[in-house]
Amino acid sequence: MRQRGQVWVAAGVTLVGVPAGLALTGGNVDSAITGALAVFLAGVVLAVRRWPVSALLVSVWAVLAFRAADLVGAGWVWPATAAFVGAMVDGRQRWAIAVGALALWWGFVWDYFVQMNTFEFAVGRVGAEALWLAAVLAVTHAYLSTRRWQEEVAARLRQSLTEQELDARRRRAEERVDVARDLHDAVSHTLAVVGVHLNVALDAFDDEPEEARDAVRLAQDVRGRAMTDLKALVDVLRRDPGTSEPAYGLESLEGLTGQVSAAGVRVRLVEVGERADVPAPVATAVHRVVQESLTNTVRHAGAEEATVTLHYAPESVTVEIVDDGGGGLTGSEGHGIMGMRERVAALGGTLVAGDGPDGGFRVRASIPVTV
Template structure:
């Protein structure tokens, strides 16, 4: 697995979206430098162009740092970067004023005025869009964009005619508003992805909790009445034994019978909880995976297999489905059951494996123990670029297969 590709595949879906969002904001800083910093050298004298380009590059770096810290704040990983926001605002205002000063008092020429005007508008636009990341509500975001536009108008009116200043206000307002909207939407999308991922994990935990409650309820229903009867009959036997009554022996025989019956019923409950029907597990796995947005294809026939074989293979399907949901970023999963004269083979294959994982996990170890009870074997591991395969094989005699 290549280094760069492996680094990307190791990330979960929310982490991928976050990485994309972060580098999008960093790319905005690169666009600012490339779009207005580099063209200055063809329109101004070298020393003025170099000075202004250096200032623009510094402003772009401050925007990138502010965007990164503001994104951490929106994700709840740090406090609001208030000082960084004020620093960005001050630097943006300084660069804008510098551009106006160069346009009015620097070298003459239309190219110089155009370049300085571009610097003036673009730094205010990127400054407003980045600053909007550091505020929470829409009203404050609108206030930020409006404030940058009004500031642009005040600075422009000091050195430009009225129509040109109004155009500057409009350009800054529209451009800053667009970047602010883009920033807010990107943050909203990132938060939504994290919330959906958390909801999926919560749903899995609730399913486990519901199964535990069901098992506890079944066990209580079986044992509650029988234990109460055993306690009463044991107390009665004690009283009869103290009086020398022969009925005490009959009561203890009855207690023994109820205890043996309770033991049998508990085994039935545990067996029903631990055994898994292969057909039911295949249907359930397909439904759960497709509900999670993973395309699942099930092929083969599971009917007619011995109960113990179905139970062992059903647990393989259950564990493999859990691994697909919890690990990696699968988009496709294929489950295939093949029955021959010698054996039955179950194969589960999925893509989106984050990193190579060996067969030493506790879940796979438990499956090997279950399969060993029916003389079965288990193979699990990566088989290609981001593909993981689990193959369970159980020997089978045709006389065991029900017609």
């Protein structure tokens, strides 16, 4: 959807820019001629997305025909700029360079051999066109390289986070096995010792009441120590109840935003209120929402800056991620947003995602803090 909008913008710029550019560069200013060329080239631009090479060839043919008819003078290549950019974006860099080189060569031949202008005049006019075309191709190539680099960084970031999750889950599974073993040993040992002391107390209850009381006291001491050990083991098991995935704390967000900033998108982390004791499931959900939102920003939004805001309240934690890109919901939600919404809903919270109030894209989640 974004690419379709960009094509329409390029067509609009071509429609308005061709007459204005011809007037500025000393070309034909007849409204009928310039209007016809502008409408024709704008229509061709609309076909760039589906037929990039054909649109490029037709556009160049049109401007060369106008040049041969002496309807344009200097600046005769630039009306086909959108077609060159479209071919580059579609991955047809070689076509764009080859067609541009042939067009420039034709321009030199026309000025020098056909129009019989001086060599210096022909080289100067073609040189100006060559500089413009080279600048357009270079800027487009730089933009595409930057986007590829950001996508690669986003992919590496996602892969790194996945590997961290797998490693954390493995460690958590090993930890649970250890806890289960310790729990079994503690319960078995405690029951055995308590059983021995209770048997002693039962045997000595009538004949030696003092010994029976001592045995009961020892059983109570063992029971107290066992309860302490069991509580510690249960606390480990309840770090993130209901799931085997690793629990992330809110302090991990700084490292996450730092990784995204390395991908070329400046990320600002803002915390409002005092950070309270947020339960592990809520902290993990906040981490996941921020992680998925920033990953989508790097991969799809074309943003330069994003802001992550955390608002702590006694009853809830609210997280909002806003970027200045052009991303938005188009049709059905993606798996990432659906996953975030389900995760937040499982904790009794709500999540909304869509266009921000000042443009860009916004994800906002509010999760209740249960005590």
